[in-house]
Amino acid sequence: MLNSKTTDAVALGIRRRVFEHSIRNNGGYMSQACSAAEQIAWLYNEELKLGQPTLPMIPKPFGGVPSASNPDYHTGAGYNGPAAPQFDRLFIAPAHYALVAYAALIEVGRMAPEGLDMFNKDGSSVEMIGAEHSPGMEVHNGTLGIGLSTAAGLAWGRKRRGEPGRVWVFMSDGEVQEGQTWEAVQAAAYHGIDNLYAIMDVNAQQCDGAMSSVMEVGDIRAKLELFGARAIDIDGHDLDAMRQAVAEPHDGRPLIILAHTSPFRGMSFLERRFPRLHYVRFKSEQERVEMNTEIARELGVEPVAYGEH
Amino acid sequence: MVEMVSRPYAGAFEKYAVANPEVLCLSADLTSSCEVDGFRDRHPDQFISLGMAEQNMMSFAGGLGLAGFRPFLHTFGVFLYRRPYDQLMASVAYPRRKVRLMGFLPGITTPGGMTHQAIEDISVMRSIPNMTILETGDATEVESICEAADSIDGPVYCRVLRGSVPRLFDTPIKVGEMRELAHGADVLIVTAGITTEEALRARAALEASGVSVRHLHLHTIKPFNAQALLDHIASVRHGVVTLENHVTEGGIGSLVAETMADAGVGKRLIRLGLKDTYAHGGSKPYLMRFYGLDALALTRGVESLIGQPLGISEDDLDAARVDAVHSLVKAEAL
C-alpha cells in the first residue's frame, strides 16, 4: 500500500486517536500509545510488506468463535492484507495494545475511523483485549508470552516452504518475565529462524507499576544474546534508529529490536500518574478535564467535546 | 434493592492474613486487579511479588508450603491453571500443599475474551485428586472465603468475585454444606457463583406462573455432599435445572448428573451454561444473555423441564443489576 503520511505523522495520529478515545470513554490504554506509537507506526507505515486489506473498512460484528458449526469463521488478519508468500505477517503479542494497533490501522488507511467507536462494545469484533477475530489480529495473544513462539513456528514453516515474507512480532517487556519467551528464543536460535523479527516496547512498566518494583528483569539485550538472538538496544521514539537496527545482519538468528521508550511520551501529563500507568482511568471529573486540556494542547488538537459517559 | 459491597476481598484478606502470620500473599502482576494492593502497601513483609510468571509462582508456592507457609496466590482464575497446570499437579496437588489459589474473574465476568475467561476451571479442578473447590456467590461469601479456604488440609481453588459485589447471604461459607434458598416441590434449581443471583431474579416469576421452586446454592463444589443433593431431588416432582458460569461439561451440571446417575435417580436434568463453546469479550449482562446464562435462560430451562410454556418474558423478571463499565472499584477496564 502507498503510504500517504510520514511515519511521524502516523505516530502522532495514533497518540491523538488513543487520547480522544480514552477521554471519551473515561479511560484507556493511553501509556501504551505513548510508548509504542513510533514502533507500530514504523511497522505499518514503512517496514512491513503487506498487501491490500481483504476485510471491510468498517469491521463486521462479532461472528462467533471457531467451531465446526461456524464454517464462515475468519480471523482479523485480513486487515493486514492476504497471507501470501511474499508478504510479511505481524503479531501483536501483548493483546492489550490492541487500541494502539487499531489506531494504527486507521492511520494507515486499513480500517475506517468508525472501527474505533466499536471498541469494547457488546457484539463488536473490535475487542478491548485483541481477539483473533479483531482487526489486525491473527491469533489470540491475551495470555502474554505466547506470541513469539507462534511467530517462530510460522517463520520456520514459511522458511521451509521457501516463502520470502518475514514474520514480525510486536512484544512487551513484561513478556520477558514469562519463561515461554525464553523457550521461544532458544528454539528460534537452535533452528536458525532468521526470518523472525521482533520489536519490543521496553517501557519498563507493567500492571503493578515499574518493572523494577515488581520483578527485575535486568539487561534484556544481554540475556537475549546469550539465548541466541541478535538483539539491539535503541531509542524507541527514534525512527532512524529503527531503520538502522533492522538492517543489522543476523544470519541464523532472530533479530529482536529493544525499543526503549517512555510511557508518557507525547502525553506528559501522565507522568503524574506514575507508577500506575497500565490502564489510565480518570480519578475525578476534574482530572479528566485537566487531562483533556493539557494533553490536547501537547498533541496539537482541540480538547475532546464529550457528553455524559 | 440489594446491598452492594465494595471490594469485599480487600478487607477480608487483610484481616485474615494479619491474624495468621503463616499466610503469605503472592501476586503475579495483578495486585490491584485482585484487590491486594492495599495489603501489599501496608504489609510488605507478608507480600511476595513474583511478576508475570505464573508457572514459577505455582512451584514457588509448593516450596513455601514445604517451608510451613500457607501461600494465597492472587491472579485471574485462568492464569492459575491453564499455563501452570503441570506445576499445579506436581508441586501443589500431588503433595497436598496448603496452597490457596484465589482465582479472580471467573467465567464470563471479564470482557477480556477467551484468554481471560476461566470457563473450564471447575472441570479441570474437579478432576485433580486432592483438590478442594470453593466458589463465592456474594459479598458475604467473599468475606469468608479466606478463612474457609485456609481451613482445608490441602490445596484449594476458589472462584472469587471482586469489585462491587451484591450481598445475598448473611452467614459465612461453611465448607461442605450447601445453601437451601427456596423449599418448593416442583423443580430443583442448582446454581453457584453469579448464577445464583440470576435464579433469585427468576424466582418470583416462576412462582407466579405456578412453579414451586426449590433452589440450592453451592459454594463447596468439591468435596460434595451427594446425599444432601439427592434428598432435595427426591422432594421435587419434575427434576433438576442447573445454571452455571462455566461450560456444561465437568462443572456443577456434570456434578449433579454424576450424583444422580450414581444413585440411579430417574429424574430429568437440564444443564444450562456455556454449551461446548468458547466465549468472547463483552459486558457481563451481554455475555450472560448471549450464552444463555441469565434468569431468562433459566426460565426457558424450567419450561423445557416441565414440558410446558410459562409465558415468562424479560419484564416479568426482577431487574438485572448493571455494573458500571468504569468504576473506581475496578483496577482497569477488565
Ligand SMILES: Cc1ncc(C[n+]2csc(CCOP(=O)(O)OP(=O)(O)O)c2C)c(N)n1
Ligand atoms: C499469562 C498472563 N499473565 C497475566 C496477564 C495479565 N496482564 C495483562 S498485561 C500484564 C503486564 C503488562 O506489562 P507489559 O506486558 O510490559 O505491558 P505494558 O506495561 O507495556 O502495558 C499482565 C500481567 C496476562 N495477560 N497474561
